[in-house]
Amino acid sequence: MAMTPEKKVKQKVAKLLKEAGAYYFFPATGGYGRSGVPDIVGCLNGNFFGIECKAGKNKPTPLQEKNLNDIKLNHGIALVINETNIDDVLSKIGEQIHNAGQLEMDFEEFVHGI
Numbered sequence: 192m193a194m195t196p197e198k199k200v201k202q203k204v205a206k207l208l209k210e211a212g213a214y215y216f217f218p219a220t221g222g223y224g225r226s227g228v229p230d231i232v233g234c235l236n237g238n239f240f241g242i243e244c245k246a247g248k249n250k251p252t253p254l255q256e257k258n259l260n261d262i263k264l265n266h267g268i269a270l271v272i273n274e275t276n277i278d279d280v281l282s283k284i285g286e287q288i289h290n291a292g293q294l295e296m297d298f299e300e301f302v303h304g305i
Contacts, residue, residue, distance in 0.1 A: 196246035196274070201230055204242060204272055207280050211235060227254030229262070229269070235284055240268035242280070247273065 194202075200216070208231070209212055215233025220226055223231045228242035241262045243251050251259065251271055259269035 197244055198204050200244040200246055200273060200277055202245060203277050204231060204280055207277075208233060208235070227245075227252065227258045229255070229258060235281075238268055238284070239265075240270065240284055243269075243271045245271060245273045249273070 214231040230244045231242040262269040
């Protein structure tokens with residue numbers, strides 16, 4: 192079976208996180224899992240992050256947006272990553288750690304085109 196474009200994004204993000212030494216996992220959403228949780232959840236240098244992976248111009252669902260916003264409200268890092276910004280995932284996490292105001296802009300800009 193061919194790999195979906197979103198799966199390719201997830202795999203590349205996971206490779207970058209692994210190379211950086213991040214702790215991360217792919218949460219289960221069925222059964223006992225929770226819907227809307229980001230595709231990748233983890234911690235890098237003591238900072239919690241949630242990454243929603245999308246292909247092309249796809250956007251997070253309202254439930255995914257809620258979960259990403261909940262992460263932001265608790266001072267975590269919430270990112271939406273696709274093919275166009277995938278190579279910047281580690282720098283984006285680093286920027287968010289040092290500049291909490293940027294976190295809102297990156298997420299809102301991606302989702303709402305602001």
